[in-house]
Amino acid sequence: MHSGRYIILKKYINEKFPHITHGGDYNPDQWQDCPEILSEDMRLMKLANCNEMTLGIFAWTALEPEEGKYDFSFMDKAIDDIYKAGGRVVLATPSAARPAWLAKKYPEVLRVRNDGVRIHFGERHNHCYTSEVYREKVREIDRKIAERYKDHPALIAWHISNEISGECFCPKCQAAFREWLKKKYGTLERLNKTWWTSFWSHTYTDWEQIEAPSPLGETCTHGLTLDWKRFVTEQSTDFMNVEIAALKEFTPDIPVTTNYMNFYEGLDYRVMSKSLDFISNDLYSDWQGDERVDIEVAKDAAMCHDLMRTLKGKPFMLMESTPSMVNWKGVNKPKRPGVHELSEMQAVAHGADAVQYFQWRKSRGCSEKFHGAVVDHVGHENTRVFREVSRLGERLKKLDDIVGTLTEAKAAILYDWVNDWALKDARAFHPWDKKLMKTVKSFYSPLWENGIDTDIIGVEDSFEKYRLIIAPMMYSISEGLAEKLEGFVKQGGILLATYMTGMVDENDLCYLGGLPCGRLKEVFGIWNEEIDSLFPEEKNRVLLKDGTAVTAVDYCEVIHADKAEVLATYDSDYYKGMPAATVNKYGDGKAYYIAFRDTGEYTDMTVKALLGEAGICSGFDGELPQGVTAHTRTDGEKTFVFLQNFSYSPKSVKTEKEWRVFETGEKLTGEFEIEPLQTIIIYEP
Ligand code: GLA
Ligand code: ZN
Numbered sequence: 001m002h003s004g005r006y007i008i009l010k011k012y013i014n015e016k017f018p019h020i021t022h023g024g025d026y027n028p029d030q031w032q033d034c035p036e037i038l039s040e041d042m043r044l045m046k047l048a049n050c051n052e053m054t055l056g057i058f059a060w061t062a063l064e065p066e067e068g069k070y071d072f073s074f075m076d077k078a079i080d081d082i083y084k085a086g087g088r089v090v091l092a093t094p095s096a097a098r099p100a101w102l103a104k105k106y107p108e109v110l111r112v113r114n115d116g117v118r119i120h121f122g123e124r125h126n127h128c129y130t131s132e133v134y135r136e137k138v139r140e141i142d143r144k145i146a147e148r149y150k151d152h153p154a155l156i157a158w159h160i161s162n163e164i165s166g167e168c169f170c171p172k173c174q175a176a177f178r179e180w181l182k183k184k185y186g187t188l189e190r191l192n193k194t195w196w197t198s199f200w201s202h203t204y205t206d207w208e209q210i211e212a213p214s215p216l217g218e219t220c221t222h223g224l225t226l227d228w229k230r231f232v233t234e235q236s237t238d239f240m241n242v243e244i245a246a247l248k249e250f251t252p253d254i255p256v257t258t259n260y261m262n263f264y265e266g267l268d269y270r271v272m273s274k275s276l277d278f279i280s281n282d283l284y285s286d287w288q289g290d291e292r293v294d295i296e297v298a299k300d301a302a303m304c305h306d307l308m309r310t311l312k313g314k315p316f317m318l319m320e321s322t323p324s325m326v327n328w329k330g331v332n333k334p335k336r337p338g339v340h341e342l343s344e345m346q347a348v349a350h351g352a353d354a355v356q357y358f359q360w361r362k363s364r365g366c367s368e369k370f371h372g373a374v375v376d377h378v379g380h381e382n383t384r385v386f387r388e389v390s391r392l393g394e395r396l397k398k399l400d401d402i403v404g405t406l407t408e409a410k411a412a413i414l415y416d417w418v419n420d421w422a423l424k425d426a427r428a429f430h431p432w433d434k435k436l437m438k439t440v441k442s443f444y445s446p447l448w449e450n451g452i453d454t455d456i457i458g459v460e461d462s463f464e465k466y467r468l469i470i471a472p473m474m475y476s477i478s479e480g481l482a483e484k485l486e487g488f489v490k491q492g493g494i495l496l497a498t499y500m501t502g503m504v505d506e507n508d509l510c511y512l513g514g515l516p517c518g519r520l521k522e523v524f525g526i527w528n529e530e531i532d533s534l535f536p537e538e539k540n541r542v543l544l545k546d547g548t549a550v551t552a553v554d555y556c557e558v559i560h561a562d563k564a565e566v567l568a569t570y571d572s573d574y575y576k577g578m579p580a581a582t583v584n585k586y587g588d589g590k591a592y593y594i595a596f597r598d599t600g601e602y603t604d605m606t607v608k609a610l611l612g613e614a615g616i617c618s619g620f621d622g623e624l625p626q627g628v629t630a631h632t633r634t635d636g637e638k639t640f641v642f643l644q645n646f647s648y649s650p651k652s653v654k655t656e657k658e659w660r661v662f663e664t665g666e667k668l669t670g671e672f673e674i675e676p677l678q679t680i681i682i683y684e685p
Helices: 004-008 035-047 073-084 100-105 132-149 171-185 188-195 222-248 269-273 291-312 339-349 384-402 417-425 436-449 479-490 520-524 601-614
Strands: 021-026 052-055 088-092 155-159 280-282 316-320 352-357 411-414 454-457 468-471 494-498 526-533 540-544 549-561 565-570 579-586 589-594 596-598 628-634 639-645 651-661 667-674 679-683
Touching: 021 088, 021 316, 021 384, 035 073, 035 384, 052 073, 052 352, 073 088, 073 132, 132 222, 171 188, 171 222, 188 222, 222 269, 222 417, 269 291, 280 291, 291 316, 291 339, 291 352, 291 436, 291 454, 291 628, 339 352, 339 384, 339 639, 339 679, 352 384, 411 436, 417 436, 436 454, 436 601, 468 479, 468 601, 479 494, 479 520, 479 579, 479 589, 494 601, 520 526, 520 579, 520 589, 526 579, 540 596, 549 565, 549 579, 549 601, 589 601, 596 601, 639 651, 639 667, 667 679
Parallel strands: 021 052, 021 352, 052 088, 088 155, 280 316, 316 352, 411 454, 411 468, 468 494, 494 589
Antiparallel strands: 526 549, 540 549, 540 565, 549 596, 565 579, 579 589, 628 639, 639 679, 651 667, 651 679
């Protein structure tokens, strides 16, 4: 018997298909004159233990060869064949690449660059998202597809467009931006004030004077840049919503997604996610076969998966990954034997209920002909890559109990797109690279090494379920967020923040009256007077209370510990002896502040100590050797621990508990070994 909690803690991408989805992008439209290849695909799909194909991503011309003339024959056959072979389909809308006839007839669908030049037909991901014509044409084709396949039992999800990205600077987008601003600000006076346009006499006296930021025009009005980025997110989402509405008209119950690109900086995924039923992501990690590098790659990948899981607090799809290599990096290395299973199981460990590839079969021509695929040009199943995919598929089939399970993280890292944009724009400190993502990663790293489940949260997420929140370089903090952080600490939370906290508001206006902003001065018990930016070769030393010295690089904030306890001090320069790290008891919680950028050592030891203080531990009880980590998923009753060895040598771990191996039922206790690149899933019976 399962308790009520069991039901609450499972969330499915599509309850009608409660299995790990295993498959990928399939382009039968490229092989229409090769029927033998198409039937071979079905044989191979079963052999590869795939149960899904994503169809139609770039198939617009095949579906609508002439305006208003549709031909669904290839898709009808593909969907039926896949279903007969036991598979399901994720159907894509084709809006990411348009037919040549469409671009020729309606040039307004083509994007305009920020230098005002309209692009020519070609490539993809380059349509104007405001053009009424493009919206209408997309709506028509989407409705046709949805109407035709709405009742097909193979259809499990909709995939909107592909990797929505980029900006359009055409007159229609500029006009839409001005309308967006009018709605936001009401009056020009308010806009001018918020953007501080009296600076350099850039005050607008007519809405028509406002243009999107451009290297040919305005780049100094940071409020404008932030609003433009917000607008791009909202306009792209609005375009996506047109597509979603077209599909939902026919299939209200089929879940919709669009494939994200990790921490892609151009769009605030938290805003877009509100329109989606589930999240999916494309991840092409840089596995190199070098243990030292790959452990870092593993951390980067883990952080991306955690973001995707947190965006909707439910399982996500790894929509694209490569079974071997890509074709667009500086050096395109195939994954070493065993890495594929490890990397895809890592996605599952962090909350993916789908493991999918770009691409099923290598195309014969054009730019992606050498990109890795499940089926190589050689055409048969006797390849290393195919065997690895097939072996993984065999394993994924046994994971039905894990599908829908969730992760209950007690630790969170705050990452906010608006903050990222504002920080990048700030012409100060190290203007061209302030290394926000590197800093976020430096805090994530010890969490990963200690096997701690971590959510990557945004400013609007609830903070209640966390005991520890790490907020690296939260330069832009609204008054509301400052209050929320205060509330979190007051109620017993542990907050860790760094240099550059709370310097500007959500419009990039500097806070007056001392830093960090507003009540955060009380919360941290400090006042930040100035920031010293260090030259690349420059260093300072920071002395901890026990006499240990660590290294400060890049940034040393000169802070005053008004109420806070000083944990470390600078060892040289005009701020020698002044606080470099502090802690302040506030309400029932504590607020830690690290005023300098360290080389990793201090971050590691601080995070580890705070985990102890917050009472947060790994799902696995034993110590984790280098390269080994543990992450969990739970149905509320049973917690599955994914132990993964990202190193190229066997590692031994010790446990006080009695575990069962999920797939074999074998008992595990005391000391045991994890093979190189192995994933073991265990639970306590
Ligand atoms: C992206 C795209 C795919 C393909 C892959 C190649 O993720 O969505 O269509 O081009 O890159 O790695
Ligand atoms: Zn446009």
